[in-house]
Amino acid sequence: MNVAVRPSRRKKAMPDPAGLLAWYDRHRRVLPWRARAGHKTAPYAVWLSEIMLQQTTVKTVGAYYVKFLSQWPTVEALARSPLDDVLRAWAGLGYYARARNLHACAIAVVERHGGEFPADLEALRALPGIGDYTAAAVGAIAFDLPAVPVDGNVERVVSRLFAVEDQLPAAKPEIKRLAASLMPPARTGDFAQAMMDLGATICTPRKPACALCPFDSVCIARARGDQESFPRKAPKREGKLRRGAAFVVLREDGRVLLRQRPEKGLLGAMTEVPGSDWSHDFDAATALEAAPKLGGKVKWRKLAGEVTHVFTHFPLALTVFVAQVPKAAAAPKGARWVEVADLPGEALPNVMRKVLAHALD
DNA sequence: CACTCGTGGTC
DNA sequence: TGACCAAGAGT
Structure with a gap:
């Protein structure tokens, strides 16, 4: 049998990873979590950056990464910290399940692996918040394991x-x-980062x-x-608009009423102002039925316009109501009073910061 | 597999 | 200006 291949029908040459690595050596980006050529970033720092970079731009992550590494220099420190501190530091970065899993993962690394990230793909994959991509990324970048992370x-x-x-x-x-x-065959960590830089x-x-x-x-x-x-x-199909009401209660001593959202689901475990459910058939006429119970008569003022926000899978429009209450007013069960000056440090997702800005302006 | 889950930037 | 995109994971 004639196995000769005519040049005109020869397959194209395969991409050569060595060429990509040579390109990377000349053009690699300088990033906060990236060690200089020939050096390795600590596994903890690689992991932290990879969690933050999930569906999030390099530019956005930068400041958060530096802040986290400064506040929690080691996985043990992160594991010891209350979840609420982590959520406050994560506020604004989005996808808040990542912050909950980040904390759970730190605890698991301490408990299962003595505070050292395992140089093993299966063990990495078994940790909270680490899927196929992140296991391969940490494995390759931190340990040069034979793995190719596949991101967007x-x-x-x-x-x-x-x-x-x-x-x-x-x-x-x-x-x-x-x-x-x-x-x-080698430099799998550089190869992974080279593909992403490319x-x-x-x-x-x-x-x-x-x-x-x-x-x-x-x-x-x-x-x-x-x-x-x-x-x-x-x-992909687009989500339908949902509407709801948000209630900003301002006490005479300059405090605002806040509460925590349920632990799971949208904006899980984050802080919010009291509000109604968000639904497709929300009726602004009966919105006050969802207002917080503060005892005595409360005069609600409906603000003009709406606060709009776009989540990944649906747009939201919130009608904002504002009320002033006496200094003696007690917080309903599950809610608390927070100084306006302390709002920046709270675990408030951006949609809630929009609501507060709209009400307090 | 299909859906949930944030936010900011870009053209 | 709205649609797309960004170092995806969990259910």
């Missing part, structure tokens, strides 16, 4: 390199296989800078000229 950047790079036609998320297994096929700076969602890409000559989508069409994605 890597999905984009790989789907273009190989022109993966299947839509996300169905294409994830294939993209993971293809990504793993590129893994170099996706963030060259292989961008729109107008990728292909001429500067180390994979330029081997990228199938680039050869076809339809790079921007990858990765293919299923259209």
Whole structure:
């Protein structure tokens, strides 16, 4: 049998990870959690950065990362700290289950692993808040384990390199296989960060800078000229508007009434002003039925306009009511009075900061 | 698999 | 200006 392959039908050369590593050595970004070339960031710091970077931009994470590392220099310190302190420091960063899992993970690392992150993918994957991506990222970046983390950047790079036609998320297994096929025999941590830097700076969602890409000559989508069409994605449907009421109670001594949200679910365990449920059929005419009970007669003033906010899966419009109460007014069960000057330090999600700004302006 | 879960920046 | 996107995990 003739096994010769004619040049015209020869497959394109495979992407060479060594070329990517050489590109990385010249163009790697300087980031707060990234050690200088040839050095390793401590596993705790790698883990902290990876949790914060989940679905969150590098720019946004920067200040939070520095603050956390300063306030909790070790995993033991974080594990010892009350969850509420962690939530206050996390306020504004979003996806608050990450903060709850971060704290739970710190405790688990102390209890299960003596305060040292395990250099083992399965053990990492078993910790709270660590999924496939983060286990591979910490394993590779902190320990150079043979693992390829696949995030949105890597999905984009790989789907273009190989022109993966299947839509996300169905294409994830294939993209993971293809990504793993590129893994170099060493420097897996640098390779992981190189793929992400490439996706963030060259292989961008729109107008990728292909001429500067180390994979330029081997990228199938680039050869076809339809790079921007990858990765293919299923259209996502939009959430319906929900409405609700928020109640800002201002006591004569300059304090505001706050309470805690339920531990799970939307904005779980975070602080809020009292309010109604948020629903599609909210009726502003009966909104005051949800007002906090303060004893005696309370005169509610409905503010003009609404506070709007957009969550990932639905937009929200809140009608804000304000009331002034005497200094002697007691807080309802589960609520507490907080000085206006102390509001910045509270575990208030941004939607609640918008409400307070609207009411206290 | 489909859905929940925040926020800020970009074009 | 609204839709998309950002180092995803849990259920």
